[in-house]
Amino acid sequence: MSDIHALSGAYAVDALDDLERAQFERHLRDCEACTREVESLREASAMLAETTAIHPSADLRSRVLAEIATVRPLPPVVTAEPTPGRRRRLPAFLAAAAAAVVIGTGGIVWQQVSDDGPDSRIEQVIEAGDAQRFTQTFPGGATATVVRSKKLNEAVLITKDMPAAPSGHAYALWLQHDDVMVPAGIMPSGSDNQVLLSGDAASANGAGITVETAGEEHPEPEGEVVALFEFEA
Amino acid sequence: MEHLRPVTAGVPVEGAPAAPDLADLLKLCGRGDQNAFAQLYDAVASRVHGLAVRVVRDPAQAEEVAQEAFLEIWKNSGRFDPAKGSPLGWLLTIVHRKSVDRVRSAEASTRRDTTYNQQNQPVDHDSTAEAAQASLEAHRVRTALESLTPVQREALELAYFGGYTHTEVATMLDLPVGTAKTRIRDGLIRLRDTMGVSS
Numbered sequence: 001m002s003d004i005h006a007l008s009g010a011y012a013v014d015a016l017d018d019l020e021r022a023q024f025e026r027h028l029r030d031c032e033a034c035t036r037e038v039e040s041l042r043e044a045s046a047m048l049a050e051t052t053a054i055h056p057s058a059d060l061r062s063r064v065l066a067e068i069a070t071v072r073p074l075p076p077v078v079t080a081e082p083t084p085g086r087r088r089r090l091p092a093f094l095a096a097a098a099a100a101v102v103i104g105t106g107g108i109v110w111q112q113v114s115d116d117g118p119d120s121r122i123e124q125v126i127e128a129g130d131a132q133r134f135t136q137t138f139p140g141g142a143t144a145t146v147v148r149s150k151k152l153n154e155a156v157l158i159t160k161d162m163p164a165a166p167s168g169h170a171y172a173l174w175l176q177h178d179d180v181m182v183p184a185g186i187m188p189s190g191s192d193n194q195v196l197l198s199g200d201a202a203s204a205n206g207a208g209i210t211v212e213t214a215g216e217e218h219p220e221p222e223g224e225v226v227a228l229f230e231f232e233a
Numbered sequence: 234m235e236h237l238r239p240v241t242a243g244v245p246v247e248g249a250p251a252a253p254d255l256a257d258l259l260k261l262c263g264r265g266d267q268n269a270f271a272q273l274y275d276a277v278a279s280r281v282h283g284l285a286v287r288v289v290r291d292p293a294q295a296e297e298v299a300q301e302a303f304l305e306i307w308k309n310s311g312r313f314d315p316a317k318g319s320p321l322g323w324l325l326t327i328v329h330r331k332s333v334d335r336v337r338s339a340e341a342s343t344r345r346d347t348t349y350n351q352q353n354q355p356v357d358h359d360s361t362a363e364a365a366q367a368s369l370e371a372h373r374v375r376t377a378l379e380s381l382t383p384v385q386r387e388a389l390e391l392a393y394f395g396g397y398t399h400t401e402v403a404t405m406l407d408l409p410v411g412t413a414k415t416r417i418r419d420g421l422i423r424l425r426d427t428m429g430v431s432s
Contacts, residue, residue, distance in 0.1 A: 009414060009421045010417050012421060013389070015414075041421040043319060044424045045421060046322040047424065047428055048378075048393050048424075049287075050370045051374050052280075054283035057296065064299075073311050074308050076312055
């Protein structure tokens with residue numbers, strides 16, 4: 001019997017490394033007892049923040065309120081019916097993707113500006129002295145480039161002319177640690193994006209993009225693989 | 234100097250004036266209601282910011298983290314599920330995760346580039362925590378923390394406020410790997426049971 005259950009407390013306070021977290025989240029999907037326990041321990045850990053309250057500057061309030069005014073809240077999670085044969089749709093999707101490239105360009109670039117959040121961090125990564133670039137080109141000319149800076153421990157995904165994910169789906173981003181894909185975020189809509197991948201980029205040995213059902217949590221890739229990037233050490 | 238602060242919304246305190254219900258506000262936010270978000274902000278900002286400062290330490294970076302967290306809260310407001318926990322627990326989980334991500338990524342850069350060393354000046358927690366003294370809830374939590382054994386409390390605080398992983402905590406405390414995670418879990422369970430938290 002594994003003692004993975006014992007990680008519930010460390011998970012609740014974010015005290016797992018990326019790999020352990022991915023493994024534990026996989027375990028959570030099948031373990032109702034751990035899920036309940038994590039929920040209650042998270043509640044308990046949040047109480048700790050009661051002891052540290054500090055008024056932020058008035059500046060923060062105006063910045064936050066100005067920022068959210070430019071961003072649309074995500075749709076609620078709706079219980080989607082399972083799509084039969086989803087795993088087999090890759091070739092059709094890629095063909096559609098290639099066809100969609102023409103209409104996918106331009107026009108919506110403004111969307112990401114507000115969506116990106118830490119723009120300056122993205123620029124730091126792209127301009128980092130040790131930045132490594134890994135590019136994939138798709139049929140139709142769309143490109144996806146991962147820029148990684150080990151020094152900054154960050155990676156950025158840059159897409160150009162990327163066709164939209166199929167309706168009800170989104171592009172999910174992953175960092176690969178050994179042979180485990182760790183969730184690294186969801187790509188915002190729009191064909192030309194710059195997205196900061198969350199997670200430990202310096203120690204990752206690769207990255208990936210898959211198509212997943214929108215609005216669901218995906219502890220591991222289930223949908224079609226769109227691109228895989230192998231990092232050089 | 235703002236020492237006396239009202240207890241903000243989301244924490245039911247007997248006799249407190251009716252405060253906006255955070256779950257209702259989140260629901261409105263999910264529909265794009267910016268006024269509801271402003272109310273939510275006012276109700277939780279000091280806890281959000283205080284937690285970010287405690288973990289990240291650098292005040293300027295902590296504000297960045299708080300801002301990122303608020304954006305994430307706004308974006309995900311429609312996905313808050315009351316069946317899984319309280320609104321405050323949900324949003325502080327987001328803030329904590331963002332704070333921990335920030336210190337870990339800063340640390341990784343520091344490990345690789347020693348010239349970054351000057352960046353992380355520790356904050357004097359005695360003065361920053363002062364603003365929280367007036368909160369009844371804070372007092373209740375401090376009392377509950379007393380019920381933990383000193384070793385549980387030590388491990389839990391290093392993990393939650395220090396942002397260290399359980400294996401790092403084990404090394405820092407000269408414990409065998411595996412012992413720290415048990416202490417963190419046992420400490421949280423005791424805190425939960427003492428505070429009467431339900432999820």
